[in-house]
Amino acid sequence: MRLLSAASSDEASRLKEFSSWVASIGDEVVGGPNDGEVTIDLPSDIGDPLRTSVSKIYPSYMNHEELSNCLHDRTILAPTLEVVDEVNQFMMSLDQSQGRVYWSSDSISNSDLTSNGLAEIHSAEFLNKLKCSGTPNHELLLKVGTPVMLLRNIDHSNGLCNGTRLIITRLSDYVLEGQVLGGHKVLIPRMSLIPSDPRLPFKFQRRQFPLVVSYAMTINKSQGQSLSHVGLFLRKSVVSHGQLYAAISRVTSREGMKILVFGDEYDNRSEATINVVYEEVFQNL
Structure with missing residues (x-):
């Protein structure tokens, strides 16, 4: 519902593909059936290093007036308060x-x-x-x-x-x-x-x-918002049912989504992450 209307047939095809991928995250189709946690692979064009992701989410973060104008539609999301603090401290360090x-x-x-x-x-x-x-x-x-x-x-x-x-x-x-x-x-x-x-x-x-x-803000805090650009910073994996779906479904286009996933070590980037879905939630729907 949040995806933008397409201006061309090629764009419509890309949006349909992205929409199907987002829905498959929520329905736990990606990664195979599993009642609980399952590891899923992420599209290669969505992953990005933190500094690059920041510049794409907030291209004018050093210009206070332009930052104010773009904050309506942009944010960085993380699953826990600790990771949110980490991203906010990184952003503050860029401002001298x-x-x-x-x-x-x-x-x-x-x-x-x-x-x-x-x-x-x-x-x-x-x-x-x-x-x-x-x-x-x-x-x-x-x-x-x-x-x-x-x-x-x-x-x-x-x-x-x-x-x-x-x-x-x-x-x-x-x-x-x-x-x-x-x-x-x-x-x-x-x-x-x-x-x-x-x-x-x-x-x-x-x-x-x-x-x-x-x-940055927690994924739970962002629920209900529609955003043009979302950076998802997974320093730690999602921790609750539907949290990954809630994050990626905030964005209105595939180009506006950037995901950064780390492995066990901070400098060990990964192209896969955990999705948490419990089948009992869908019973009697």
Whole structure:
């Protein structure tokens, strides 16, 4: 449904072939029948080195104005938060301009302060190292021109909702100025956030700007979007049912998809990856 209409018969044939390949990923046809994980080969024209992929996804990433215009339709996807952070750090390293680091203030939340002496067991240094989905990191490096994503609903009337993407336009001590993509400038304050990660046996509070650098985002965060250019960075294989299909079905043309897969070693590129599909999901459909 997301594939662009073809301008010629040759293009229509290529789109039909790509559409069939995307559907076969979701239906677990590629790689043979298997209830769970199966290794699949990737088309040779889709694989690309990271720096080359970045330049194709963000051809003008050093021009802040042009980057703002293209962020609507472009992104880099990864299966886990750790890999997303890795790609974002790589992108930040390409920008040699002066940046600023903002550190959070972390503490055990008031509801858990009196239970089992958690404040004494879990030091501030320990809490600083925790990374949770939907929560900004303790250390937040930002530069003017950095694309970021909001992690909390702040002001619905001004379009400041969870998932809104902005470009940082000014760095200050207590507030950040950013421009909503294709829209107006807004001010972002620090907020006290309590992560809702069920894996944590306690609750802690992090006071930080509710932002995350968004050159890259997780596959799950991208669901529902239609994008002209998608770079899929598989430093680690997909980890859940239909995750690979969700990633490759974001793009509107085969030419807009670039995939980078690594083996066990970081410099060991691969032309195959894991697809995870469970047959029970399709029962009674």
